[in-house]
Amino acid sequence: MKLHLWAALLPAASALITTPPRHRAITQQRAALTPPSLEAASFDALGGNTVLKALRRRCVGRRAQRLFAAYNATRPADYAETLAAHDASEKLEPFLGRDVADDVLEAAKSGASVTADDLAAAADATAAVTEAATWAAEADTELPTAALLAAAPATRAFEADAFERDEHGCMTTALADTPALAEARHAVTKARARLATAVASERAEHDGLFELEKDRFVVPVKSATPPKALGRKRGASRSGRSSYVEPHGCAAAADAVEAALSALETAETQRLAELTAQLSKTADPLRAALEAVAALDAARARALCGFDDLQGVVPESGACLDLVGARDPTLLLDAAVDSVVPIDVIAARGGAVVVSGPNGGGKTSLLRTVGLAAILTRLGVPVPATRAAVPSYGRVLADVDGAARTAFPQRSTYEARCRTLAAALESDDVLALLDELGGATDVAEGAAVATAALDALCDNGATTVCATHVAALKALPARDPRYLSLAFRVDEAGRPTFSPRPGAPGKADALAAAARSGLPDAVVRRAEELLVAETPAAPADANADALWSALDAARAEAADAAQAAADEREQLGEERAALRAAVADATERASRRARMAATRLEKREAKLEGMFRELNKFEYDAKRVVGATLDAARLENKEGRTDAVAAVLASHGLAAVPPGKDVKVGDDLLHVAGVDVEAGTVRVLAGVVASIDVDVVSFELPDGTVLEKIPRSSLAKWDVPYLADGTEVLAPAATPSAASARGRRHARYR
Structure with missing residues (x-):
């Protein structure tokens, strides 16, 4: 038997002996780790997991947090739900997060015992479902409540009030009274009262009476074998010379308390078994209802994160990506960042934005801002911008911060970037975000491949935003209207402004970046000397710079003219509004005077009409009637005059x-x-x-x-x-x- 076992294990043992330990570890690690997909790697590199973490932080319950555990591109959200959740945030909060674990529900279904803590959690969750269903039945909302309303009635078979709540309204593990529990608890109370009476009586006779154990009161006796007439021996001192004797009266009362507590424990166990049986029948509908409540929790988290944390807006839908005053969400969520510079970006389908500028000037942050705008739109989270229009893209692929190397770890940097380009070309309706395009290989060859790939992406209708330092790529907007140049600049002191502008391509300013990064001054000066010595004058480049400068000046002049026209329109609008207000005020005053005059006229007409009727009624004595009327009018006028004078004096x-x-x-x-x-x-x-x-x-x-x-x-x-x-x-x-x-x-x- 042993020989056969050794023969079976010998090949495996020999393989382990012949394989180097380090190689075995690497092989096992590679087998265990599967590279993420390019889309997942792009999501992570753009900062999507930072957004998911912020969403989880805004969730009240763990069930909702699981919805944001990982990016799910196949589950788009609706902004109507986000807006509705923001409006109903305070009304949703009372019943969110009151949950019971799924394994507890499975245990109840299988007939296993469930603890009082878990049953109390189930009772609280059932009560929360009932509250949520009551609110959903009365609310006129865009939130998804159909599943909640369908599952809630079946959960009521479980007694949600089976446990008591504390003064704060929180569920406790104390079972609420039932007839059996009330009777058992009353028996315990009576037994404890009799024990207290017995203890008081025995203490009057024995000064040394004390509580040795719970509900067990004894008297110390200096004897190893005390007489049985004193009571029941409960223990002895460490020396063995003294005994602890429980008097008969105390013993009988304590036995009664113990029996009552045992009966109460039996009643509570039976009650917990009843509740477990109830939960086994409501487990499935309760789980469905809790998932529906978690969806409400997730919608509220999207609203709070987008509107409060990111100060975002609901984007419009359109064929072109248009961001005005957009900010990088990862920077907004970073507590160490004081302020974020807003940017404007327009990227059309079938076109490409070529971003250039100094190292550390904000190019990668722009790519993250654009990519996360598309991702937030798919998640149903408001986009941090002053105004935003974001199409619904089929895929978002990014070669940012090593995403390509993460997705293709066994490829070189340049090969991984080419794999990303190939995946973007194979995709329909893709948003491609490419950092350092044309790099990691020979400059001329890399520029040629990148240009051909960008042209193909434009032909396929893709939306492309790329950041590059390659001159050939930065020149593309000058020859092809499908391309747009967006450049970051530096200020007079050489510091990046982090605010891109359309127009002439930006310069890399590699020497300034090297100096900012801590390279020795001698190295930087030597690099500057080499750059001057090895870079010949380029008239074509000078002419291009002049053309770009003229274009920038024309654009600036047009922008100033547009701003002046906007200011004039605003001023005219204010003047027009002031005139309308003045006319409205004058009209109101005239209308008020007219109404007052009409009221006075109606009163006078009514009085004259009354006088006329009186004259017709008493024709034979008309003079008397007229005189009496005039006297009454004079008296009324006098009284009114007196009242008016008194009012003025006051x-x-x-x-x-x-x-x-x-x-x-x-x-x-x-x-x-x-x-x-x-x-x-x-x-x-x-x-x-x-x-x-x-x-x-x-x-x-x-x-x-x-x-x-x-x-x-x-x-x-x-x-x-x-x-x-x-x-x-x-x-x-x-x-x-x-x-x-x-x-x-x-x-x-x-």
Whole structure:
């Protein structure tokens, strides 16, 4: 038997012995690791996993987080759901994240025991599903609620209120009362009460009574074999010289407590078994309902991440990619980055954008911004931009940050890039993002291959954005209208601006980048000398630079003219709006006056109509009726006049002296010389009452002038007795004048 076993193992052992250990490790590692697809590698290189992490952080529950565990190109999302989730964010939050694990549901289905913790989680999840279904039934929303409403009714067979909640509303593992549990708990309470009584009674007889174990009270006795009459021996001291005796009364009460607790445990076990049986029947619909709730959670996460974290907008659909004020999402999500420079990019199907500029100037970030705009659109996440139009691409392929080498690890850098170009040419409706195009090989040959590949991509209708330092590729926009040049620049100090502009291609500024990267100054100076010595003058290049400069100047002049026209249109719009507002205000005032006049006219017509009816009714005594009507009108006019005068006086802080109030000689009062009800002004004279004769008084002014026969009804007083600082208000001491009381009071209270 042993010989046969050794014979079977000998080939494998010899292979292990003859294979070098390092080679075995590499072989096993290669076998275990499968390279990702080019699309997956492109997603990762563009920063897609950073976005997924931000989405997972915004999810409330783990079930929703699993939806963003990896990029799924076959599951596009709807922006209508994202907008609806953003509007209903606060209403969704109470029932999100209350979940139970799938393995718990499977255990319940198989009949295995389920712990109280898991059953409590299932009860809370069932309650959350019920709350979500109630909201979904009443809400008018674009969110996907059909699956939730279909599965929720079947989950109600599980008792969601089987466990108690704490003061914060969180589910606990304490079972809620049922008749059996209530009876068992009451028995435990009664048994503990009897135990407390027995302990109190025994403590009165034995001073040393203490609790040795839970609910077991003993008395220490200095004897290894205490008499049984004292009680039941429960233990002994370490020396063995003393024994711990449980008195008979305490023992009986403690036994009763133990029996009651055992009965309660049995009742709770039976209750948990009942709940497990219920969960076994509702496991499948509960899982379906929880998946539907997780979809709501995921839609809310897309909204919060896009609108709040990225400050994004919902992109428009169109045939051309058009980003205005777009920002790199990976930089926005990086807490270490203070600000992100916005960029503008237009990329059409069947065209290519050639991006050039200094090293470290923002070319790769532009590629990430464009690629993530397409990916966020597919995910249903708002795009960080001022305005965005993003087509729905079939594939997004990127050779950025080594994505090609990741997808094709056994190929050289240039071969991996060629594989990426080949995959883009084989794809329909592709967005191709190519960094350092034309590099990693001979400059001339690499430029030729890259030019031919770009032409083929344009012919296939692909949307291409490439970044390059190769002069031949940067010259393509000058000869072919399908190409657009987008260049990054540096400022006067040689620092990158990170803001691309269409026009002349940008320069690499490799020497400045080398200096910024820490190369010794001597090396940089030597490189500059070599560059001057080995680069001959190129008249053609100089002419091209002049043409590009002229084109840039023309574009700048056109942009200035367009901005001036926009400013003029805005100013004209503001003036037009101001005129409309003035006309509307004047129209409203005129309409208000017309309505008031119409109201007065209707009242007068009604009164005249009433008078006419009265005259027709009493023709024999028409004069009497007319006279009575006129008297009533005069009385009404007089009462209205009195009320109007009182209102004007009150608006100036004055009040007429009531008719029944005694006026005495020497009182400091005011004589109301005139009231303009329409203008709201009052003319008053300050003075002292000199004499009184029935309904008239003589009024002495401060300059000694005496006014005779002043009606008492024209006397008034200040209705504000104290100033703001507490000083008492006296009669005005100023010389009387024709100034209005409004101006006099303002001067008095300054």
